[in-house]
Amino acid sequence: MSAQPSNMPEVTLPATTLEAIDPPEIDPKTLQERICKAIGRFVVCRFLIGTGETITVSGLLKSVGNSFFVLLDPCTNAETTCDLYSLKLLTAYPEGVPESQLYCNRRLYDIC
Numbered sequence: 001m002s003a004q005p006s007n008m009p010e011v012t013l014p015a016t017t018l019e020a021i022d023p024p025e026i027d028p029k030t031l032q033e034r035i036c037k038a039i040g041r042f043v044v045c046r047f048l049i050g051t052g053e054t055i056t057v058s059g060l061l062k063s064v065g066n067s068f069f070v071l072l073d074p075c076t077n078a079e080t081t082c083d084l085y086s087l088k089l090l091t092a093y094p095e096g097v098p099e100s101q102l103y104c105n106r107r108l109y110d111i112c
Contacts, residue, residue: 041092043093062079
């Protein structure tokens, strides 16, 4: 530990505390609530980009916030944070469908 020069006052940093924050209330009639019911399931999402282009993103639905949701790619374990407001279509598959190993083999290695 290095010594401070004698003309410098000693600085004491305030203790940091982490407070648990309650998640915001979600109206049961909103898109967020519908999406929350699919947490843990495989979903395929279509997003509007610009004025006419759409892109498709898929993965396991990990979490949902006020204006975003997080998808987990089962093949790479990469997380993708998605904008809820550009979401146009969401298809949620039943639990266990598709089977992760078969999905990853087809997607990553083009094995049928």
